[in-house]
Amino acid sequence: MTSWITTPLSYGFMQRGLLAAVMVGVLCAVIGCYVVLRSMAFLGDALAHSILPGVAVAYLLEGNLLIGALGAALIVALGIGLFSRHGVVKEDTAIGIIFAAALSLGIVLISTMHTYAVDLTHILFGNVLGVSSYDLRLTALLGGGVLAGLLILYRPFLVVSFDPVLASTLRLPEQLLRTLLLVLLAVTIVVSMQTVGVGLVAAMLVTPGATAYLLARRLPGMMGLAALIGALSSLCGLYLSFYLNVASGAAIVLVATAAFIVAYLFAPRRGLLWDRWRSQRSRTQTSGSAGVPD
Amino acid sequence: MTFTHCDQPALDPPLAAFEEPARLDLDRVSVAYGGRPALTDVSFQVPHGECVAVVGPNGAGKSTLFKALVGLLPLSAGTILIHGRPLGHHRDCVAYVPQREDVDWSFPLTVSDVVVMGRYGRKGWLRGPTAHDREIVHEALRRMGIDALAERSIGELSGGQQQRVFVARALAQEPHILLMDEPFTGVDVTSREAILQVLDQLHQQQVTAMISTHDLNLAATRFEQVLVLNRRLIAYGSPAEVFTPDVLRTAFGGQALVLREGLVAIDQCCPPEQGGVH
Ligand SMILES: Nc1ncnc2c1ncn2[C@@H]1O[C@H](COP(=O)(O)OP(=O)(O)OP(=O)(O)O)[C@@H](O)[C@H]1O
Numbered sequence: 001m002t003s004w005i006t007t008p009l010s011y012g013f014m015q016r017g018l019l020a021a022v023m024v025g026v027l028c029a030v031i032g033c034y035v036v037l038r039s040m041a042f043l044g045d046a047l048a049h050s051i052l053p054g055v056a057v058a059y060l061l062e063g064n065l066l067i068g069a070l071g072a073a074l075i076v077a078l079g080i081g082l083f084s085r086h087g088v089v090k091e092d093t094a095i096g097i098i099f100a101a102a103l104s105l106g107i108v109l110i111s112t113m114h115t116y117a118v119d120l121t122h123i124l125f126g127n128v129l130g131v132s133s134y135d136l137r138l139t140a141l142l143g144g145g146v147l148a149g150l151l152i153l154y155r156p157f158l159v160v161s162f163d164p165v166l167a168s169t170l171r172l173p174e175q176l177l178r179t180l181l182l183v184l185l186a187v188t189i190v191v192s193m194q195t196v197g198v199g200l201v202a203a204m205l206v207t208p209g210a211t212a213y214l215l216a217r218r219l220p221g222m223m224g225l226a227a228l229i230g231a232l233s234s235l236c237g238l239y240l241s242f243y244l245n246v247a248s249g250a251a252i253v254l255v256a257t258a259a260f261i262v263a264y265l266f267a268p269r270r271g272l273l274w275d276r277w278r279s280q281r282s283r284t285q286t287s288g289s290a291g292v293p294d
Numbered sequence: 295m296t297f298t299h300c301d302q303p304a305l306d307p308p309l310a311a312f313e314e315p316a317r318l319d320l321d322r323v324s325v326a327y328g329g330r331p332a333l334t335d336v337s338f339q340v341p342h343g344e345c346v347a348v349v350g351p352n353g354a355g356k357s358t359l360f361k362a363l364v365g366l367l368p369l370s371a372g373t374i375l376i377h378g379r380p381l382g383h384h385r386d387c388v389a390y391v392p393q394r395e396d397v398d399w400s401f402p403l404t405v406s407d408v409v410v411m412g413r414y415g416r417k418g419w420l421r422g423p424t425a426h427d428r429e430i431v432h433e434a435l436r437r438m439g440i441d442a443l444a445e446r447s448i449g450e451l452s453g454g455q456q457q458r459v460f461v462a463r464a465l466a467q468e469p470h471i472l473l474m475d476e477p478f479t480g481v482d483v484t485s486r487e488a489i490l491q492v493l494d495q496l497h498q499q500q501v502t503a504m505i506s507t508h509d510l511n512l513a514a515t516r517f518e519q520v521l522v523l524n525r526r527l528i529a530y531g532s533p534a535e536v537f538t539p540d541v542l543r544t545a546f547g548g549q550a551l552v553l554r555e556g557l558v559a560i561d562q563c564c565p566p567e568q569g570g571v572h
């Protein structure tokens with residue numbers, strides 16, 4: 001009866017893959033709440049793509065790909081922070097410039113190689129079933145660090161995101177916190193590279209957070225809910241990919257998307273159908289009177 | 295309310311007790327936006343516990359003055375002293391309610407989540423709110439008459455309610471100096487009276503307050519000190535000293551219309567919800 005659940009777990013690679021996918025799902029979802037609330041989806045996607053040159057250099061030097069990616073992501077995160085600090089160019093312009101340059105550099109480097117085919121698809125779309133126990137430990141370490149950072153600095157990050165004026169009257173180091181959030185985001189993206197790949201990491205950052213936003217009233221609730229949705233999406237997606245024999249990263253993202261659509265339609269207060277239902281009810285109840293005050 | 299935390303500079307030793315320094319001391323302050331001066335050579339002192347109305351036409355630099363006072367804008371010249379020490383050298387204990395809140399109203403926060411932020415600066419950033427903090431938050435909500443909205447999402451508030459939430463947050467900061475930029479614009483009589491009542495209470499608690507307004511009538515009747523601003527300091531003193539035809543003509547220029555000896559009408563085209571002639 002439950003053998004369809006346990007069968008995949010008898011493979012070591014599936015165990016490791018599941019663990020890695022759930023960790024990444026939770027991590028992306030939690031930091032993704034800030035990505036959603038601060039409209040940083042473009043930044044997340046750009047950061048993800050700009051780690052390509054780092055991976056390429058690491059590959060050429062036969063070093064660790066993860067470390068190469070981390071280096072590139074940190075350089076780009078700090079670069080964007082620096083560029084937009086002086087207000088000469090807007091942040092999304094700075095992102096656009098750096099992102100395109102880094103991606104092009106990555107492609108140039110990779111096109112000088114001859115045996116890139118397999119690894120490149122793994123970088124773009126993930127290879128969660130190829131997770132080694134070393135990778136798993138590294139994921140746990142980096143992911144745990146990011147989550148701890150988000151937890152400890154919860155209030156400063158909240159105030160800087162919500163009300164920069166209050167932040168500066170309370171003398172919070174705004175620029176430092178902003179850059180730190182970018183760095184944490186960069187680490188998250190690198191950690192996710194192996195599970196969902198750089199092509200899909202933006203979805204893992206945004207979709208669970210956006211779903212949770214529709215359901216939760218307060219930020220801690222939104223983060224908890226997003227983590228749950230991220231973890232469940234990873235779990236279901238991986239099982240789907242096992243039985244249907246489809247790409248795992250894409251399956252995870254599609255499950256998360258399905259959850260979003262359900263919430264978008266049925267969420268209380270913010271959902272589409274709820275809205276319909278409420279306006280219909282108020283029309284029948286108070287036909288002729290002032291209706292719902294807005 | 296008690297002000298134990300705020301009474302002395304946090305980093306520097308307490309000042310010698312023989313002289314009570316002015317709470318707020320501006321010395322030849324100038325502020326410019328990219329080379330274009332908005333305030334020039336402004337000097338004044340607000341002693342302990344005084345309640346000052348700041349008036350002046352649109353573009354006079356009222357908001358600029360407040361932003362400079364909380365360190366949001368750099369000074370191009372001059373000094374600002376709080377408790378006799380420069381800005382940023384101690385916990386300044388200044389609460390600031392901006393003219394228009396530039397916050398994201400769709401953030402998943404409740405009214406009490408926002409008001410509790412006023413406590414963050416006091417108790418360190420890592421600890422959660424204590425029972426004492428919650429009590430102060432509740433008291434601030436009650437004083438602004440919005441305790442019934444405490445668990446409401448901020449996105450579901452009206453403009454006047456939003457304004458009151460931010461005044462409540464400023465109260466929760468237990469400030470020594472309270473700066474409010476046009477808190478009466480666009481709010482109804484109830485909100486306006488709630489804010490005025492709180493100002494009276496704060497006055498009794500020796501909180502220094504500066505409130506900008508376009509309502510000269512209000513400034514003349516409910517405040518003991520008025521500061522008239524138009525890019526420079528035009529006048530500063532009691533309403534009787536300040537509201538003279540000369541001062542008003544200097545501050546408001548062609549908008550001021552001296553009807554008879556001592557009777558002045560001011561045509562302020564904005565804000566629109568108030569009539570043209572006061
Ligand atoms: N961000 C800015 N950049 C450039 N100039 C500015 C900026 N903000 C204000 N100014 C200029 O500084 C001057 C003073 O503006 P300020 O906002 O302080 O006036 P105010 O007295 O608050 O007016 P209001 O009654 O309309 O609120 C104005 O001439 C304005 O054009």
Ligand SMILES: [Mg+2]
Nearest residue numbers: 356357393475
């Ligand atoms: Mg103003």
